[in-house]
Amino acid sequence: xxxxxxxxxxxxxxxxGGMLLVIGAALPIVSNDAVLAPYVYMVxxxxxxxxxxxxxxxxDDIVLRRLYRQQKIGAVxxxxxxxxxxxxxxxxxxxxxxxxxxxxxxxxxxxxxxIFRISHEQGRNKGE
Numbered sequence: 001x002x003x004x005x006x007x008x009x010x011x012x013x014x015x016x017g018g019m020l021l022v023i024g025a026a027l028p029i030v031s032n033d034a035v036l037a038p039y040v041y042m043v044x045x046x047x048x049x050x051x052x053x054x055x056x057x058x059x060d061d062i063v064l065r066r067l068y069r070q071q072k073i074g075a076v077x078x079x080x081x082x083x084x085x086x087x088x089x090x091x092x093x094x095x096x097x098x099x100x101x102x103x104x105x106x107x108x109x110x111x112x113x114x115i116f117r118i119s120h121e122q123g124r125n126k127g128e
Contacts, residue, residue, distance in 0.1 A: 014047070016044075017049075018044065018048050020041070020044025020045075020047065020048075021041060021044035021045060023040055023041075023044070024039075024040035024085075025041055027041075041081070042082040045079050045082040046082075049075035049076070049078055052071060052075040053072055061121065064118065064121050064122070064125070068118070070110060070113075070114050073110060074109075075107070077103055077110065078107040078111070080107075081103040081104040083095075084099050084103055087100075
């Protein structure tokens with residue numbers, strides 16, 4: 001029972017973090033005055049990426065282990081995008097422009113790739 005509650009809490013934190021990530025990334029697009037966007041994004045990134053970085057791969061499959069490592073790299077890139085957003089807000093060199101957008105895009109692509117590949121590999125391993 002405690003493991004189920006822990007898994008449930010982890011899923012809730014990850015879901016809220018993911019929503020805050022999307023909201024924080026979309027605020028600069030839809031609002032001219034997006035001062036809160038870096039903070040909303042950072043809270044979401046810490047929640048989402050914290051859960052991902054704490055996850056462990058319990059498989060002996062080398063492909064799954066590699067995908068989990070790549071997913072952690074994507075999570076770190078999402079965290080780096082949060083720091084770059086703050087640097088952009090306060091015009092701190094060297095990230096005082098829109099570099100955070102590129103980092104966010106690359107991190108998101110890595111995350112999406114890993115999510116689909118992990119679910120595919122887990123389904124394939126169950127079928128064997």
